[in-house]
Amino acid sequence: MIELFDVTKRFGSETAVDGISLRVEKGEFCALVGTSGCGKSTTLRMINRLIEHSEGEIHLDGQPVRSFNEELLRRRIGYVIQNTGLFPHWTVARNIGLVPRLLKWPRGKIQARTDELLGLLGLPREEFADKYPHQLSGGQAQRVGVARALAADPEILLMDEPFGALDPITRQTLQRELQDLQARLNKTVVFVTHDMDEALALADRLVVMHQGRIVQQGRPIDLLHDPVDAFVESLLGGMDRGLKEASLTCVSERMAPFGPRLLASERIPYRAPLSQALSVMLWHRVERLTVVDDEDIPIGELSLRRLLGAKPS
C-alpha cells in the first residue's frame, strides 16, 4: 500500500507537485495521467526517492519512505522507464538478474529466477538470455525491462511511460501482456502515461493531474461519466468518450441468447470490447452480430439496441 499525504515538491522557486494526497491499495493498478509537465513523473519518482519530496509524507505499508535506506528501498520496488535503461554492456540474463545480485541471492537462485522471468515474458531463454540489448527489438527490450523490474518479486511496481516509445501495435500487445501479468501477479502498480486509452485499458484507478495537483481520481468508468471539469473531460476524449466507455465494456456483458432469427453473418469474440463490436457493425452496415467463444463457436448474439444498452445515468 502506498500513501501520499499532502506531498509537495519544489525545484528552486518552481512547484512541480503541489500538495497531493493519494492512496494506492495493495494489488491496485493506479494510472497517473495528465499533460506533460503536470508532475506525474515527479510524483512517481518521489515514491522510490529518486527525487526527494520537499513537504508532506510518503508511506509504504504505513512506514515513511525516508525511514528506509534509499538503496534498500529501491531494491524492494520494481522500476520500469520509457527508454528501458537496460545496461548495454550486459546480456539480457545479467540485466534481469541485477536486483537479485544486489540483494546477494545465491547464484543458482538468480539463474532460476531469470529463466522463470524470461519464460513469463515470452522470451525463450535459449534465444534471448545471452543477447545484448542492442540486438533486441523495442518490444523485446521493454519486456526485458519489465522482467528486470520483477526480478526480486517486489510488491510494488513503478512504471514511467513504459510503452511510450513503442509503435502502436507492439504497444497494444505489451499492454495486453501486462494486463495478463497483473491478473496473475497482483502487484501494486503506479503507472505514468499520457496515453488515455492505455490508462483506461489498464487502470483500476485513474488519477488525473494538472499543474502539480490532482484534479480528479476514481474508477475509469466514473471519471468518464462524471468528469469534474472541462480539462478532465477533454483529456478523457471529449466527444469520443462514448467510444472510450464502450472500449471498457466487454461484448459478453451485453450479449443475448440466440433469438428466433437466423445467425447473423458477422461474428465477434465474446471478450472483445463493445467499441470493436460497434466498429464491425459500422463497417458491414449491420445491426446484429453473432457472438462466438474462443473456439469460434456461436454462443449468443448482440444487437445494436443491446449494444447501446440503457443510457448511463
Added chain:
Amino acid sequence: MTTERCSPNWVLLCLMSAGLLAWLTLEAVSIAPNRLVAGTPHRAHEVHGWWAALLAGLPMLGVMVLAWRPGTRRLQAALALVVGLLVAMPLWLATAVMALADPDIPQARLGIGASLWLLLFLWLLVLIELRTRLNLSRAFGWLLLLPVVFAWWLSLSFWLEPLALYREYQGRSDQFASAIAYHLTLVGAAVGASLLLGIVLALCMRRYAGMRKAGFGLLNVVQTIPSLALFGLLLAPLAWLSARFDWLASMGVSGIGWAPAWLALVGYSLLPMVRNTYVALEGVAPAVIESARGMGMSRRQTFLQVRLPLALPVVLEGVRITTVQAIGLTAVAALIGAGGLGTFIFQGLGQAAMDLVLLGALPIIGLALVADALLGALAERLRHGGTP
C-alpha cells in the same frame, strides 16, 4: 555479381598510374663507394635495362586494368598483385645490389631512391583502399603484411648487406635496441601518468563546474605551446629545482634529460586524455544511469559497474591518440638529451647522413602504427557487445 558493372575505382587508378610514372622516371636506387660521398643515382631502367623495367611495371598495369571494372573477384586479384609487388621490392633491391655493386669496393652503400619510397607509400595506400573495399578485418590486413615482412627479413639477412640503412643499423645495433626500449619507456611513463592524472582531473571536473572551465582552458594553452618551446621553458625551473633539492638531483632530474621531456609529454597528453575521459563519462545515456539508481545500485556501484565500463572504449580512444602523439613527440625530446630514437634523427641531420635519419624515423612511424592498431583493436573489442 552486381559489382561487375560498377564504375572504375579512381583511387586505385590514380595511385597506380602515379606509381608507374614514378617507377619509370624517378631514381630507384643510388650507389655510393662509402658513407661520405654522395651516391650515383640510378633509375629503374638503368639497373636492368628497359625491358626489365617495363616487365616490372606490368603488375601495376594489371592492378589498373582490374580497377577499371572492380568486381569482388577482380579486387581480390588486385590485392594479391599488390602484396606480390610489396614482397618483390626487397628482392628487386637484392638484384640491384648484384647488378650495381662493385666487388672491389666492400664499403659500397646502396641507397633507396625516391621512386621506391614513393612506391612503398602508394602501394600501402592501395592496400588500405583494397582492404576497405573488400571489407577485410583489421587482423587480416596485418596478416597480409606478414609475407612482406618475411621478404624483407630474408633479403636483409642474405643479400642486402650493402643497403645503407642496414649498414647504419649494423653500426649501432646495441644503441638501436636500447633507443627503442628507452623511447617506449618514456612514452609509457608519460601516457601512464597522464592517464591517472587525466582520470582524476576528469572526475574533479564532473563534480566542480568551475574547475571544468579553468582546467580545459589551461590544458588548451599548454597544447598550443610549440614542443621545442615547452622543453625550453621547463629547462630553467627544473635546473633550479635540482640544484636546490639534492634528492631530485639524485633521481636524475635536471634541466635536460628525461625529466623535462617526461613533464612536457604529460602536459601534451593531458588535454586529449582529460577531454576523452570527461566526454566518455558524461556521454553515458542518462536513462541507463537513472535505471541503475532506480534499481537500487549505490553511487559507487553505478560508477564502477555501469558508468566506467560504458565509458571505457572512449577513454581508450584517448589513450590511443595520446600514445601515438607521444611516440612522435618523444623524437623531438632527443634535442634536450632525453634519448630515444630521436637521437638518430638529430645525429643524422648533423652528419647529413639521411640513412641515419631514416634509422630513427622509420621505427617511430612503425611504433606509432603498431600502437594505433593495437589500441584501436582493444577499443573495438571492448565495444563489442556493448553499445552498437
